[in-house]
Amino acid sequence: MELFVFTCASIMVLVGALGVIFRKHPVHAALSLVLTLFGVAVLFVAQSAEFLAAVQVIVYAGAIVILFLFVIMLLGVDKAEDLRVEPLASQRWIAALVGIGMVGLLSAAVVSSADVLRARGDGIASPVAGDNPDANIQQLANSIFSDYVFAFEITSVLLVVAVVGTVMLARRRTGKGLA
Amino acid sequence: MLSLVIAPTTTWYLVLASVLFTIGAMGVLVRRNPLVMFMCIELMLNAVNLTFVSLGRAMADINGQAIVFFVMVVAAAEVVVGLGIIVSIMRRRSGINVDDLAELKG
Numbered sequence: 001m002e003l004f005v006f007t008c009a010s011i012m013v014l015v016g017a018l019g020v021i022f023r024k025h026p027v028h029a030a031l032s033l034v035l036t037l038f039g040v041a042v043l044f045v046a047q048s049a050e051f052l053a054a055v056q057v058i059v060y061a062g063a064i065v066i067l068f069l070f071v072i073m074l075l076g077v078d079k080a081e082d083l084r085v086e087p088l089a090s091q092r093w094i095a096a097l098v099g100i101g102m103v104g105l106l107s108a109a110v111v112s113s114a115d116v117l118r119a120r121g122d123g124i125a126s127p128v129a130g131d132n133p134d135a136n137i138q139q140l141a142n143s144i145f146s147d148y149v150f151a152f153e154i155t156s157v158l159l160v161v162a163v164v165g166t167v168m169l170a171r172r173r174t175g176k177g178l179a
Numbered sequence: 180m181l182s183l184v185i186a187p188t189t190t191w192y193l194v195l196a197s198v199l200f201t202i203g204a205m206g207v208l209v210r211r212n213p214l215v216m217f218m219c220i221e222l223m224l225n226a227v228n229l230t231f232v233s234l235g236r237a238m239a240d241i242n243g244q245a246i247v248f249f250v251m252v253v254a255a256a257e258v259v260v261g262l263g264i265i266v267s268i269m270r271r272r273s274g275i276n277v278d279d280l281a282e283l284k285g
Contacts, residue, residue, distance in 0.1 A: 006187040010195050017199055020218050021206035033218045036199075040225045043192065047236045049244050052228075052251075059251055064221065064258050071262050072214060075269045095208040099201050106197035114190045117237050139241040140248070148245055155252045162256035166263035 005046045012039030030068045037061045051137045192233035200226035211276050213265050217258065224254050 012035055019032025037060045044053035144152055199222060206219030228247045235243020 002186050006191065013195065013199060014202075017202040017222050020215065020222060021202060021210060026212060026214050029215050029218055033221060036222060037225065040229055043195075043229060044232055047192070047232050049232045049236075049247075052232065052244055052247055055248065055251060056228075059255055060221070060225075064255060067258060067262060068214060068218065071266060075266065092209055095205055098208070099205045102204065103198055103201040106201070107194050110190055110193040110197060114188070117189050136244075140244055143241045143245040144248060147242075148249070151249060155249060158256050159252065162259050166259050169260075169263040169267050 002046060005042065009039045009042040009046065012036070012042070026072050027069065030065055030072065033068070034061050034065050037065070048136060051140055189233050189237040193230060196226045196229040196233070199223075199229065213277050216277065217261055217265075221254065221258070224250060 016032045016034070016036030016039060020029045020036065023029045023032060037056060041053040041056040041061075044050075044056060203219045203222030203226060206222065207216050210216055210219065228250055231243040231247045231250070235241065235247075
């Protein structure tokens with residue numbers, strides 16, 4: 001059963017990711033990104049990280065992609081790009097080579113360390129969550145609000161700074177008042 | 180005999196995450212539209228999140244998921260600031276090509 005879920009979610013993730021980099025139209029790329037994000041959310045659920053799956057759908061698919069679409073529409077850049085022209089000579093070939101090398105190296109490292117993972121109990125049915133259906137959220141809350149409470153507060157400061165900074169960046173300059 | 184039910188192990192998730200990360204990196208290298216490049220950065224962040232969750236499960240450690248939570252918040256802030264910068268650049272230039280933005284001066 002987990003194999004079936006993993007296969008379907010992987011196909012969603014990879015098709016969406018390839019769509020992001022190969023679709024000419026930015027709106028289509030954003031919609032492919034939604035597909036990838038939902039696939040990752042399904043993988044989170046399959047690994048019993050239910051809270052993160054919900055946050056993934058709400059924050060990424062709900063807020064970030066909507067923000068992308070807003071900017072695409074506002075800027076009026078929703079024209080299809082001509083992907084046939086190659087701005088830098090032979091850039092794509094080098095990029096493809098780098099990509100093959102990167103995925104080969106990463107996969108080799110992961111596969112060669114599989115024994116270490118297996119020694120630590122790989123593939124066991126999530127001892128993180130346990131039998132209690134709310135165990136994931138309770139454990140995460142215990143972790144965030146005790147061990148990482150300082151980082152949590154700093155995060156709220158970061159969000160305020162980001163919002164204020166973006167408002168200052170994007171507002172139109174009027175003649176008088178603050179710059 | 181091979182067991183009939185093959186359960187995906189952590190290694191499968193990690194390989195999937197590495198492929199996803201590579202696709203995102205390729206997108207940043209190849210595409211020239213700043214918005215699409217931002218989307219590719221989101222792909223890379225998602226690959227890293229998937230790695231954190233997989234290893235957190237393999238090691239029965241909740242801290243992996245806690246870190247993913249913070250990564251998501253920082254990614255949201257980063258997208259907000261980045262899109263603000265893109266909007267303010269696009270307001271004075273019409274092109275959508277990052278090669279035209281090689282100089283910082285307006």
